[in-house]
Amino acid sequence: MILLDYRDKRPIYEQVVEKLEKLIMGGALETDSRMPSVRAMGMDLAVNPNTIQRAYNQLEQEGYLYTVSGRGSFVAPESEWREGKKKKMLAEWRLVTERAREAGLTREQLAGQLNQIYEEVQQA
Amino acid sequence: MILLDYRDKRPIYEQVVEKLEKLIMGGALETDSRMPSVRAMGMDLAVNPNTIQRAYNQLEQEGYLYTVSGRGSFVAPESEWREGKKKKMLAEWRLVTERAREAGLTREQLAGQLNQIYEEVQQA
Amino acid sequence: MILLDYRDKRPIYEQVVEKLEKLIMGGALETDSRMPSVRAMGMDLAVNPNTIQRAYNQLEQEGYLYTVSGRGSFVAPESEWREGKKKKMLAEWRLVTERAREAGLTREQLAGQLNQIYEEVQQA
Amino acid sequence: MILLDYRDKRPIYEQVVEKLEKLIMGGALETDSRMPSVRAMGMDLAVNPNTIQRAYNQLEQEGYLYTVSGRGSFVAPESEWREGKKKKMLAEWRLVTERAREAGLTREQLAGQLNQIYEEVQQA
DNA sequence: GTGGTCTAGACCACG
DNA sequence: GTGGTCTAGACCACC
DSSP states (O other): OOOOOTTOSSOHHHHHHHHHHHHHHTTOSOTTOBOOOHHHHHHHHTSOHHHHHHHHHHHHHTTSEEEETTTEEEEOOHHHHHHHHHHHHHHHHHHHHHHHHHTTOOHHHHHHHHHHHHHHHHHO | OOOOOTTSSSOHHHHHHHHHHHHHHTTOSOTTOBOOOHHHHHHHHTSOHHHHHHHHHHHHHTTSEEEETTTEEEEOOGGGTHHHHHHHHHHHHHHHHHHHHHTTOOHHHHHHHHHHHHHHHHHO | OOOOOTTSSSOHHHHHHHHHHHHHHTTOSOTTOBOOOHHHHHHHHTSOHHHHHHHHHHHHHTTSEEEETTTEEEEOOGGGTHHHHHHHHHHHHHHHHHHHHHTTOOHHHHHHHHHHHHHHHHHO | OOOOOTTOSSOHHHHHHHHHHHHHHTTOSOTTOBOOOHHHHHHHHTSOHHHHHHHHHHHHHTTSEEEETTTEEEEOOHHHHHHHHHHHHHHHHHHHHHHHHHTTOOHHHHHHHHHHHHHHHHHO
């Protein structure tokens, strides 16, 4: 389900967060369904449960999960995180785009890439 | 000239690298002009000279500076780094744009932002 | 395993890099096997851990190692460095050969040496 | 006559040595002709006379020059340095060739390059 | 425990 | 004085 890349420079918990974010965003995990316990997922990924706990905490903070004491963590409804995520992504995208412009990339080049990226998914 | 943000989680030397990259890319530093000595800039930023040296080393590796031992570090001509930088930026920009698409941002939204970012600079 | 030559004018970290390059190139270190920690190898060679870290960093940059913060450094698969190394070596070899020609060495002399060098290893 | 590359990592005096070696080896400087004084050549290259002195010293040690106290430095006859130079070059060439072999370059590749390098000069 | 960063202070070659 | 290297010792995040 999740594959870790140990050669990645980022901490493990961040990779777990990223993968789970994608799964939730992509609709692969149903709203209000129960997430595996930190211990179970820790076993599964051959990783310390603390690391999973940390990932869950961050996901909860970002609105992807909600926790019921003593019951576990559950997938939050899209409304909880959709807008926040969009805002964050847009801010990051603007930053990177500005740096791209400073590096000498033209508007035309980026516009071309943009079309390409959105067409790829259209075909799929 | 350079302001450090000690609350930033990135290492100091990386912040220095980033700021100097921008200055050089923006043409603020003339080709072949001498950079401040590692000691001088260390004093200036209230930072250990070794930290500055690390930044200078990275900048040299990326082609922004060239160093003459015992004489100082100098700004490299644009031809040394321009193409490499463009390639790296384009790759990064594609990654972020793909993630933006996955987060639900539409092509129209991004295209609008793109125009806005490039118009800003046109006015300046 | 590694012997340092303190009379050598090259920096220690470079000597370490060179020796480890040879070990990895020669296949003496298995892919994905863990390198000694910087502290351990520092103790071993009676050298500051920072010096070893510098060597590891350079090896990582050249593609011989990959590092997982908090876990250790590991031997990268051959595919990571083989081609780059070949190119660099060929360039260096051409330079030295041209200088040998200028010094008056004949093509026949060098060709003879060449055969000798490659036969040595054939016997082994 | 001599062009210094300030971006070269090697010390200046070494560059001067190298260039003068080539000139003498190539026969551009007549045997027993007088070299410019260290002061004159220092002026010429916009370099400290000490640096030139150091280069002359090394050239003398390698047999390319001989010094007559109070008269100056003179170009030594070829017999003085030819054999020593060949030996040194051959040793260096063997080292680099062995490293090339270790890096995975084949005998055929190097033999091909060898022919190419010697043919270039034949045409000239 | 690991690697990553930083500091303070030292010595060296070079020019 | 400059960059380059090295040491000893410190603190941090991650696991």
